[in-house]
Amino acid sequence: MTTAEHEYDVIVLGAGSTGENVADIAVRGGLSAVLVESELVGGECSYWACMPSKALLRGSEALAQARAVAGAAAAVTGEQDVAATLDRRDGFTSHWDDAGQAEWVEGAGIGLVRGHGRLAGEKRVVVAQADGSELTLTARHAVAVCTGSRAAVPGVEGLADVQPWTPREATSAKEAPRRLLVVGGGYVGCEMATAWQQLGSSVTLLQHGDRLLPHLEPAAGEAVEASLRALGVDVQLGTGVRSARREGDEVVLTCDSGDEVRGDEVLVATGRAANTDEIGLDAVGLEPGGYLDVDESLQVPGLPWLYGVGDVNGRAQLTHMGKYQARQAGAAIVARARGEQVDLSDWSPFVATADRRATPSVVFTDPQVAAVGLTAAQAADAGLPHRVIEYPIGSVAGASVFADGYTGTAIAVVDTEREVLLGVTFVGAGVAELLHSATIAVVAEVPISRLWHAVPSYPTISEIWLRLLETYRG
Known part of the structure; x- marks a missing residue:
């Protein structure tokens, strides 16, 4: 076994979408960074989660939407080509080949080391490579753990x-x-x-x-x-x-x-489990196997050089939230490397608060479910004064154009003291594209009185916003 040593400003364990973004922000901020990856560069989302799952679902969704429009429905004379759908899915995963992702990493000026990385002390990572050699990496400023999560198989007898x-x-x-x-x-x-x-x-x-x-x-x-x-x-x-x-x-x-x-x-x-079993957490005084405890800048308390970003901290296990955390953590790492003070107050550019306040998510079923913020039950559990407003999306003109017999529901949870939105849920065909407007309204705490002047175009499904506000005003 041979051992070599290399030094970087930032070492990132895990080259999924979260790790890639941490490294990219660090490099854009003038630091050197290296990704350590034992599987495919690009991670879970690119090869086994978001992209292939949505590719599997999209063909059926497109057929359903065509069949829901008189005239267009007459053109749908056959069934879905399953083999072609699977081939299209394979295209989105690049046939489980990460050459393109690795090329992006190189082009972004980020180092890449393939192998299994584990912490070996303060700011030190040892990488076991496929040829049996070991490479020791040293970080001048930070190590970011972005090893994600894996499917948890419950302890059911024989499962x-x-x-x-x-x-x-x-x-x-x-x-x-x-x-x-x-x-x-x-x-x-x-x-x-x-x-x-x-x-x-x-x-x-x-x-x-x-x-x-x-x-x-x-x-x-x-x-x-x-x-x-x-x-x-x-x-x-x-x-x-x-x-x-x-x-x-x-x-x-x-x-x-x-x-x-x-x-x-x-x-x-x-459910999911954190990928922290075999990354050397015990070498830095942490318990292997669990989610990493982090502060709002994604820094591990007591270890100011160590960050836990994305699924590995268990806060919001969604690709877009991992990328968001990566941007915040990367900015904090760059600022601290420059000797700047990192503000941990609510709207600081260095902290992650969206996963505490308003995590958006979409379930790509038929109908789609798009939601952000608190549900009515969560608002009640938090003791917040609130009112729940519901409106049938199918009653909006834009929805009737979108699909014959459109059915769906919009649900808004309103803080009745501050008159801002606590949460919004849309259920219906194509509602995923409505979600970001709701996310902005919830995150920015836009008063209902101001939302009244955000006029939706006619005839679009977005007119559901007008109907929700009218219902609230009574």
Whole structure:
């Protein structure tokens, strides 16, 4: 085994979208930076999450939208070409080849070291490379841990032994299984149940709780449940899994009730775990395996040179929020390297507050669910004075043009003392593109009196804003 040493201003563990952005901000700020990656440069989003999952869903969505418009519907004379859809998905992942991403890294002036990195003391990282050699990296200013998260497989008897799909297998499968069992009714479970049912699988979705998408407004889960059932998905609520086994090519799940369900594959979509087990946290006095505790600048308390950015801190496990945190952490690293004081107050350019105040998210089911800020239940739990406003999106002229018989719901949670929006949820076809307007309104705490003068164009679905404000005013 040979060992070499190199020094950079910033070392970034993990070359996913979060790590890439930390390194890019550091380099743009005049620092040198290196990415350490043991898998594909570009990370989970590029190859196993956001991009391939949305590519799997988009064809079915486009067909549904065409079929919802008289005249256009007559042109839809066949079914989706599944093989072509999978080929298109493969194109979005660059066929799981990261050469293009690595080229971007080089062009951005960022170093790249391939191998498994682990902390080896203050500002030191040792990288085990594929050829058996070790490379020691030293940071002049900061080490950013951007190792992300992985699918968590619950400790159900026999489940690990049946070789379940995680979201990685669900988004990269080369063909639709004849029967797919999905355990978990959150974002991933609902999206993948939607995708594979429409691509030819017979899907059974098992949700332990009494509704799908339990962290969103109840209307969202109810609409997605109704849609999945209409597609032919067997949705079983209040159904926990007691054990799993394989009988030949079949996966057999035994439910808490004693009933059994059978399939050819089982997708476990029940949550995430931090990728911190084997990155040397114990070498710097931290406990391996858990999420990193960080302050608002993403700095680990007590270790001013160490940052935990993105999924690894467990605050908001979404690609766009990881990138946001990366921009904030990168700016803080650059400022501190220059000897500048980093302000940790609310609207500072060096701190991450959006994931505390107003995290936007979209569930790309049919209907889509787009939400930001607090739900009514969360506002009540926080003891905030609030009023809930609902309006049927299908009653807006722009929605009736968008699709015949459009159905959907807009829900706004208004702080009745300050008269600002606490949260907004849209449920319906194409509502993802409405979300950023809501995010701006919630983050900026735009008073209702000012929103009244933000006039939506006619006839667009955005006119739902006018109807919500009119309903609030009474």
